[in-house]
Amino acid sequence: MRYLIILLISFNSLAQTKAPINPNLKVAYFASGCFWCVEAIYESIPGVEEVISGYAGSSVKNPTYRTIKDTGHAETVAVYYHPNQVNFKTLVKAYYDSQDPTTVGQKPDFGKSYRSIIFYNNAEEQNIAWDAFKIINKKHNGKAVTSIEKIGKFYPAEDYHQDFEKRNPNHPYIKAVSIPRLNRFKEKFFD
Numbered sequence: 001m002r003y004l005i006i007l008l009i010s011f012n013s014l015a016q017t018k019a020p021i022n023p024n025l026k027v028a029y030f031a032s033g034c035f036w037c038v039e040a041i042y043e044s045i046p047g048v049e050e051v052i053s054g055y056a057g058s059s060v061k062n063p064t065y066r067t068i069k070d071t072g073h074a075e076t077v078a079v080y081y082h083p084n085q086v087n088f089k090t091l092v093k094a095y096y097d098s099q100d101p102t103t104v105g106q107k108p109d110f111g112k113s114y115r116s117i118i119f120y121n122n123a124e125e126q127n128i129a130w131d132a133f134k135i136i137n138k139k140h141n142g143k144a145v146t147s148i149e150k151i152g153k154f155y156p157a158e159d160y161h162q163d164f165e166k167r168n169p170n171h172p173y174i175k176a177v178s179i180p181r182l183n184r185f186k187e188k189f190f191d
Helices: 002-016 035-043 088-097 123-139 172-189
Strands: 026-032 048-056 074-081 116-120 147-150
Touching: 026 035, 026 088, 035 048, 035 074, 035 088, 035 172, 074 116, 088 123, 088 172, 116 123, 123 147
Parallel strands: 116 147
Antiparallel strands: 026 074, 026 116, 048 074
16 A cells, blocks of 8 residues: 555656646757756747656666666756747757857756757757757857757656746755856847
8 A cells, every 4th residue: 555655646746747738739858958947948938838857868767866877868858839839940049049059068067967959859840950950060160069869758857856946046056057047048039
């Protein structure tokens, strides 16, 4: 009985991190440093309904925050959006406007778990991602490190990671890293 209760609690926690089911929404996946920062960036874009922090980029099953350095996953966000209000091309522009595409991670978080990846669902998204990468790579003299990969399995992160910036505005990391990154993005993207 005790194991059943733990299993139900785990299932309910995972279910809470799912975006509302809406057949009119599309989902895009991006890895670009700390998912707390990236979640806040995408949630600031009109037409984005929900952003879920999680893990992608590896075939190892059931990663956790504590295991991703060993599993090869990257901190990733699933961006649920209204395609009649915002499109994948705009989300890719936001991706590049919110980071330094020449680093494996974003200051102060570097390394494989924080690497830059644009995930695609289909050939159209793959083409959009590659076209944007070519422009960015040329702009940065061939030093862009963004990987473009077909999305495999996306695992929602633990509940305490979801909406972390909104729920913890006075957390030292949020004040020192996340909010300044969000503000730099807003100045560039909404200009």
